[in-house]
Amino acid sequence: MDITQLSTWQQLETQARQMRGRHLRQLFAEEPQRAARYSLELPEFLFDYSKNLVDDEVLVNLLQLARDTDLEGLRARMFSGAPINGTEGRPVLHPALRGGLPDPVELDGGPVADLVETELGRLKEFVNLLHNGGVTGYTGRRITDVVNLGVGGSHLGPEMVIGSLRAYRRDDVRVHFVSNVDGAELADVLAGLDAETTMFAVSSKTFGTTETMTNARSALRWFGELAPREAVLQKHFVAVTASPEKAREFGIEAQRVFRFWDWVGGRFSLWSAIGLPIAIAVGFDRFRELLDGAASMDRHFHEAPLEKNAPVLMALLSVWYCTFMRYPAHAILPYEQALHRLPAYLQQAEMESNGKSTTRAGEEVGYATGPLIWGMLGINGQHAFYQYLHQSPEVVPADFIGSVAPGHDLEGHHEILLANMLAQSQALMNGVDREQVSAGLAARGLGEKEIEKLAPFKVHKGNRPSNTILLRRLDPRSLGALVALYEHKIFTQGAILQIYSFDQWGVELGKGLAAALQPQLESGELHHQDASTAGLIDYYQRVSKGAPAPEPAS
The missing domain is CATH 3.40.50.10490 (Glucose-6-phosphate isomerase like protein; domain 1)
Structure with a gap:
């Protein structure tokens, strides 16, 4: 309409x-x-x-x-699992992650609630084992630090929640976040950590996000000669993804790949296994309370x-x-x-x-x-x-x-x-009007001329x-x-x-252009670029190769 x-x-x-x-x-x-x-x-x-x-x-x-505009009808369709994400043909079911659906929903021939509870059970088992000292690195020392590698919804949600629940944080396992592909952030986090007691959680819906996977490969190299690559991946990496087969291809053990689904948008995913850092930071029981609070709002919104x-x-x-x-x-x-x-x-x-x-x-x-x-x-x-x-x-x-x-x-x-x-x-x-401002200035002993001069600057219209x-x-x-x-x-x-x-199609265009620009930035061989982008790449090439700065203008 x-x-x-x-x-x-x-x-x-x-x-x-x-x-x-x-x-x-x-x-x-x-x-x-x-x-x-x-x-x-x-x-x-x-x-x-x-x-x-x-x-x-x-x-x-x-x-x-x-x-x-049929808000109530669309709300009912969302809670029923209809594919209201029309351009991708997907349901929108993040309320299912916290038990917020009013009625059972089946997808792919099975109850969504069962899928969610199964994965939450796996998450709980891993988190409790971690807190009990049962998760160790290659050398046998217990894991004391977990670094979440993610960006966007795989980063902002868990980081925000852990910060918000500072009063409930545990101190036996510390959680860190790296989202920026600028290596400075990863370097700063790694500088204070011991490789033997550090684990990385690679959080990516597609397990192909450039920023996250670049950081994951750099994290893997950080272990150096501590252990063979396969052993490091098995003992020091977990994955959270909607593409578990890609995580296994990367080398992460199947039992340490935690899943969510394509009917969960990244920016609404903290309630899923993407919340692993939250469960680690505050304990699984507190994570469950977070889910319960969200489910109460689901019921309010629905009813x-x-x-x-x-x-x-x-x-x-x-x-x-x-x-x-x-x-x-x-x-x-x-x-x-x-x-x-x-x-x-x-x-x-x-x-x-x-x-x-x-x-x-x-x-x-x-x-x-x-x-x-x-x-x-x-x-x-x-x-x-x-x-x-x-x-x-x-x-x-x-x-x-x-x-x-x-x-x-x-x-x-x-x-x-x-x-x-x-x-x-x-x-x-x-706000405060001219009359109130003038009365206040007069009470301070200012004269009429001074009040006339100063009053306009102190008026607040409010509203x-x-x-x-x-x-x-x-x-x-x-x-x-x-x-x-x-x-x-x-x-x-x-x-x-x-x-x-x-x-989120507006996010995709820049990603595609960046992938095409990266090799041109590295080689300096430009193909079909506008004059501004070509000039910026030329400047990058010249400065990175040691070209002197121009003399200051006289």
């Missing part, structure tokens, strides 16, 4: 123009119970969406848009009515701002040190999913399909880019994320942290929308629910905006 021709869509366009003339202060004044009415309390957190530029009339139309459905409401607000209000960016602002990698993780999850310009019908879209996602830890951001959030002409909606219980026992820190989070969302909402997600505490279960909340938000956005959220 052409959704822009829906009467609901056109009403929302009109309402967006009208809402630009209203202020959040006005909305709160008109509805004293707004905060209570526009909040949802779930088992793991409170979701407060009251500081958004919407009223009941807007929400009614947004919810109707979800129904008009809750749209108007009380947290992922749906978050997605509708995102569509409202990006597509109708024309706000092109969205900030993720955690006020929790452990969540420092969450903005980067959500940036990949959303922008790789909904950064599309073609509808499911193969037509070019005529509207924005997703915002630019960015952000960082809130306290650090306050001293970095909040100036932009408060006073730039551009409006950037934001998600503030914190927790009631601190992840430490240092007195006084947490209250300061949360006070800052609440103050920033309040300041973005209310900057935000959500606040306040966890009871940051633990494996609540983290699982939080990540699944955003996963289902992403699905809902794509469903409403008529795009395929689960392919």
Whole structure:
């Protein structure tokens, strides 16, 4: 369908123009119970969406848009295992990895739940053996360090979760991450490790990703003369992949190849065997709690009515701002040190999913399909880019994320942290007008001329929308629910905006070009290159061969 021709869509366009003339202060004044009415309390957190530029009339139309675009039908198809990843002909079943399907699903003649539980059982057995000292290297010493070699979804998810669960990390086996094909990262990690007690987890869906396999081959060479190549691969390498035969061809023992499936997108795969580093870092039981938290959000997304459905409401607000209000960016602002990698993780999850310009019908879209996602830890951001959030002409909606219980026992820190989070969302909402600024400056003893000169610079217009997600505490279960909340938000956005959220063809073009450019970069023999690329390769060749730098201009 052409959704822009829906009467609901056109009403929302009109309402967006009208809402630009209203202020959040006005909305709160008109509805004293707004905060209570526009909040949802779930088992793991409170979701407060009251500081958004919407009223009941807007929400009614947004919810109707979800129904008009058959969100509920597409949601049912996803949970049933239908191939909703249309360009690749695949189901989208990451909820199955955590027991989040409402009904049994069979693929390839067997129950998906059985496949998942079998692999989780293998994962549990290996992780427990590792923690008990039963996994040893070639020389018989127990493995004390595991280096995850992956990139994208095989890296960001596990790294984010382990950082987020810092309070639950075990200290008997350390986990490290290498994703960059720039050898500096691998060299830095290896510099502090002992080859006899180190194991590498090669995590790649295809087991052919250039960056990951280059790092794997370099890791293999790092062992030097410790043992024959075959013995090193058997004792110091495990694989996590949807292509187990390729891992075995590489030389990794079959019993140390852990599998996931092509119906799991890389950026939604941390719940699968890709979560091996998580299970190692916090123990398998905590990993299972993470899965259980995500499954609870799956049930909420599947069962809750749209108007009380947290992922749906978050997605509708995102569509409202990006597509109708024309706000092109969205900030993720955690006020929790452990969540420092969450903005980067959500940036990949959303922008790789909904950064599309073609509808499911193969037509070019005529509207924005997703915002630019960015952000960082809130306290650090306050001293970095909040100036932009408060006073730039551009409006950037934001998600503030914190927790009631601190992840430490240092007195006084947490209250300061949360006070800052609440103050920033309040300041973005209310701002401070010319009259308030002038009164404040007068109270400081400034004269009329000084006030007239300084006041314009201190005005904050406010009216900057935000959500606040306040966890009871940051633990494996609540983290699982939080990540699944955003996963289902992403699905809902794509469903409403008529795009395929689960392919990633935009990633493939650059990979293909890089593969063709690499031999030309090495040899200097150029074939069919544009003038800029040819010039850059020429410069690389000259400098790498010792050409002197030009004399500075006089």
